[in-house]
Amino acid sequence: MTSSQTYSPQQLIELKQALREEAAQLGLHQLAITTATPADSLAAYEHWIEQGYHGEMGYLARPDRLDRRRDLNVILPGVQRLIIFTLPYWPGTFPDEQQDPMRGAISCYAWGRDYHKILGKKLKTLSRWLEEHGDTTRWYVDTGAIQERDLAERAGLGFTGKHTLLIQPQYGSGFFLGEILSSLPFPLDTPSHMPSCGTCSRCLTACPTDAFVAPYILDARKCISYLTIELKGSIPVELRPLIGNRIYGCDVCQQVCPWMRFADADESPLWGSPPEEVTAPKLIELLELDEEGFQRRFEGSPIRRLKRGRLLRNVAVALGNTGSTEAIEPLNQACEDDDPLVREHAQWALTQLQAQPA
Ligand code: B12
Ligand code: SF4
Ligand code: SF4
Structure with missing residues (x-):
């Protein structure tokens, strides 16, 4: 298949299934697809920036990056879908904090190799695979002007906790997110009903x-x-x-x-x-x-x-x-x-x- 060829709806279903299998082989936990339209919470995001809650993370407020959040076509002209992946990292056990006060605590997401590299490598492989199938793509882990959590929620990958992280009912929030912007009109996932934090705080x-x-x-x-x-x-x-x-x-x-x-x-x-x-x-x-x-x-x-x-x-x-x-x-x-x-x-x-x- 070359980029000039178009896929039938049935072929896109099959290509999505094949992509899912490729992703699973690379150890990616889940994949869900949403439209390449801005997150519903874009206004809330802009308000957050106006309040200065981002501090020194100036890249979050840069006008060119805000433009990208408002329209993903600025990143990839003709983009149709966002394919979002999860990669779990959470361990079940932690060092006993009380045991030795002369030891520091390192967040468990940093106990191994840099996740940007681990996940980035997998997304690069999948992007290349998609391009071989006629797609035009861009991939990101963390660094894109993309509201990863809100868009992953829209794709059906979980619900937002009061701590602002994305939670999967079957797994919790200990996973990273990464995404591929795709120019193919893949069939969307239908998000299932999600629970919420309820009265917990x-x-x-x-x-x-x-x-x-x-x-x-x-x-x-x-x-x-x-x-x-x-x-x-x-x-x-x-x-x-x-x-x-x-x-x-x-x-x-x-x-x-x-x-x-x-x-x-x-x-x-x-x-x-x-x-x-x-x-x-x-x-x-x-x-x-x-x-x-x-x-x-x-x-x-x-x-x-x-x-x-x-x-x-x-x-x-x-x-x-x-x-x-x-x-x-x-x-x-x-x-x-x-x-x-x-x-x-x-x-x-x-x-x-x-x-x-x-
Ligand atoms: C900037 C950033 C940070 C900042 C700010 C965090 C924050 N909460 O915004 C800092 C440095 C503090 C940070 C810390 C961490 N981060 Co961080 N971070 C990001 C980054 C790059 C952007 C996030 C962002 O846009 N923040 C801006 C604010 C406005 O967004 P928000 O808090 O989500 O707010 C939205 C929602 O709350 C929603 N909203 C508002 N009101 C309401 C009301 C209801 C009812 C609902 C449902 C929603 C809702 O609208 C808001 C606007 O979008 C993302 C990657 C990405 N590109 O998205 C990773 C990311 C969010 N971080 C991640 C991680 C792992 C962490 C840490 C756990 C790392 C650690 N152990 O130290 C902590 C967790 C702290 C926390 N409680 O959030 C993961 C989260 C994965 C997941 N399961 O959700 C991400 C997605 C990176 C990745 N690629 O995996 N991070
Ligand atoms: S409010 Fe409770 S359930 Fe919700 S994120 Fe916080 S601790 Fe988890
Ligand atoms: S928001 Fe979460 S990660 Fe940040 S200081 Fe509080 S408990 Fe720690």
Whole structure:
């Protein structure tokens, strides 16, 4: 089939089935198709931006990107469908937070290789397969100007939780989303009836930084995921004690969610059971990493995106929250670091520890 040929409705049903099989072979959990029209929540998104809840994530507010959200044809002229895929990553067990306060907490989505690469590779393969069948495509994981969750909900892949993440009734919210924009008029999926959060509000009250303005609305500027990953500069002083030992992302709003009881595999379906150095690394060891050591330790990990300075900034905050005098000497050394971001946060951590009752 070449791009000049058109498919009959029956052939498109068959092609969709063949695509589903290709996706399953690549380990993708689900696939659902929706029209390439803007998400119904576009106005809510624009209001969110107007409120400044996106903080320093300027790309979310860029006018050219807003244009793309309003019309996916700006990304791919002639686009007809959005094919959305899910890739589960959630492990059933987590390190015991209380066991050793001198260890940091890393969000489980970062326990393996960077998901942008893992999922991106699979989508690239599927895009190529579609193009061999006469389609014109673009694929994205996270980075496109596409409201992935809302569009995935419209496609029938789940429902939005009050924590703003997409939940699948059979699995919970521990999966990534990625999509292919397609120029073929594939038959749409018919979304089945979805449940909702009902009266539950566990995630809203459990959030350590009280980042939810209201159910379904997150002020990203207060979210630990934003503070430890996206924010490039200094972490607001009033939020630092609330971050605890979290040094890369946060899982709290998902961990408390009753829908997660269905994600009952002990291991992550994506990267098994990584060692403790990965899931809960020793904070002092991280604070002592030089540039070369940082690069070596985080080869292939999404944590590498942070660069050494931001990781050590987070580690200093976590050490300041331990209340342990064991951290004083390494923090004193970090106060001499070449990076002013590290020096400032190490200084703050020392002040915290020195303010502890003897
Ligand atoms: C920016 C971003 C962030 C920001 C902001 C998060 C946020 N809630 O917006 C920060 C850095 C904080 C973040 C954190 C995380 N993120 Co993030 N993030 C994104 C990104 C790139 C854009 C999201 C966005 O557009 N936000 C803007 C706001 C306005 O959108 P919204 O909160 O969804 O709001 C909509 C709905 O709430 C709806 N709405 C409003 N009112 C109401 C009322 C009702 C009743 C309903 C039903 C809906 C509704 O309308 C709003 C407008 O669209 C997406 C990828 C993508 N391109 O979509 C990943 C994405 C959402 N993130 C993801 C993940 C995994 C996370 C973390 C779990 C990572 C971690 N462990 O640290 C945390 C979770 C924090 C949380 N509770 O959201 C996954 C979520 C997968 C899933 N199952 O849903 C995504 C889809 C990435 C991916 N490709 O897999 N993230
Ligand atoms: S990821 Fe953590 S900080 Fe962010 S909203 Fe959820 S519980 Fe709050
Ligand atoms: S914890 Fe409760 S309110 Fe929050 S997303 Fe899960 S079901 Fe919904």
